[in-house]
Amino acid sequence: MTKQSNSLSQGTTPPIFPVKTKIQVTVIFFVVIGVYLFSMFWTQQQMVGGFGNAIGNMVVVIEKFFPPNLSILPAIWDPMAQTIQMAIIATTVAAVLTVPLALLSAQNITTFKPLYYFTRTLLNILRTIPDLVLAVVFVGLFGIGLFPGIIALIIFSLGILAKLISETIEAVDMNPLEAMRASGGNILQVIFYGLVPQVLPQFTSFVLYVFEINIRASVVLGLVGAGGIGLVLDQQLGFYNYPNAMAIIVLIFVVVLVIEYISNKLREALI
């Protein structure tokens, strides 16, 4: 303590960041740069012919995709709708299940520490599993189709939603909750009156956001057998029917854009 004030009074300006932090950040920076350089070098070596050849190959393949065979659009509309339904169902179920999980993993609401740590850990573990892995596991368990896809998406979105919403809950103004507790309200009443109005706009916004993610994810999940448009795309690619595949890609592109646009507009209106 005295030492510090001494060095200040001698007129030396202290650094904005502690020296230790500075060294740490510098080391981390160089390690990251090193990893980048190494992986660039390594990928080059692994690719036969390097980047140049890969780009040439790409052009050849891309040419095969054109023109897209748009005449199949009526036929692929059904699986596309399935994909959207998959995302809707999964998002809805996840939104409902998120509520108790988010409350239990919010430190200001769940004051019983062991329970809080338990749900926190559970959610952290959930979030480490990639959606594709979930889909592969559930397709293995339930067979090819929409059901395993929906289950995978529910678990995947639960991980994200519960985390985002529990953090929103933790940032809430606790004063009105105290007032309601002081007037004799029970825990459910306190939550519904004091907490819900404060988190509802954020909640809706996050659900819409996760819905957007789920639309895209459900396409990808289809590729590993979880039904919907992704499955059809996978089949067409398997038959080397590139014009059909391209038509599917165009459809997905348009649908995702439209849904994101709508959802963005809704979210803007909310906040």
Added chain:
Amino acid sequence: MIEFKDIGLVYPNGTEGLKNINVTINDGEFVVMVGLSGAGKSTFIRSINRLVTPTSGSLLIDDEDILSYRGSDLRKLRTKIGMIFQNYNLVKRSNVLKNVLAGRLGHTGTFRSIFNLYKKEDVGLAYESLKRVNIDEKLYNRADELSGGQQQRVSIARVLTQKPKYILADEPVASLDPPTSHQVMTYLKKINKEDNITTIVNLHFIDMAMEYADRIIGMRAGEVVFDGPVSEVSEKTFEEIYGRTIREDDLRGGANES
């Protein structure tokens, strides 16, 4: 009647919030608690509705020791004690009516309150309460659209809607300007007299304490160092409570403006 008997409170971190408190507050009294910051005024007030729990002694409210209360006993106790806070503690995003109706939570079933199925009498009572503090025209405004004084009046209306036997007010005017402070204190005093609701108010300001209190309790370092009717209080009393001479900022002023 509220009876503190040898009450002590030690916070988990070892701070002694209250030391050997013996105080009896009779029905209908208007008591003002004064003392420096950290003297234990909030701890005293919050013990009464058990937002904090004393660690020794017994605390009787209407002849029942409330220190053993848990769960539904505790909620029932709290329904008869209204509380007013320095920061109004309204749900800012909800409208005034909904905030005031929250005063009925303790009297309303969980299902009814969650689905906003309030009884007609309750809504009527909420509206009447808003009228009593002259803020009924803001019924459907969001709470965060109101000024501080208006928000505090809404929070008084919320307490009125609760139909309490006791009102606790923890620094209700600390965030308000002088005229508004007097307005809020006047409402509290009026309610105390008209409804015969025992009222305990924490205040920083000496002149306000003198103007509104029937009885003043002075605290220092967790102990009651003065307790008596306002007629026995002089500037010297405050100097003893505060342990220093009285300064300009111990006074709110502005009594004539309202």
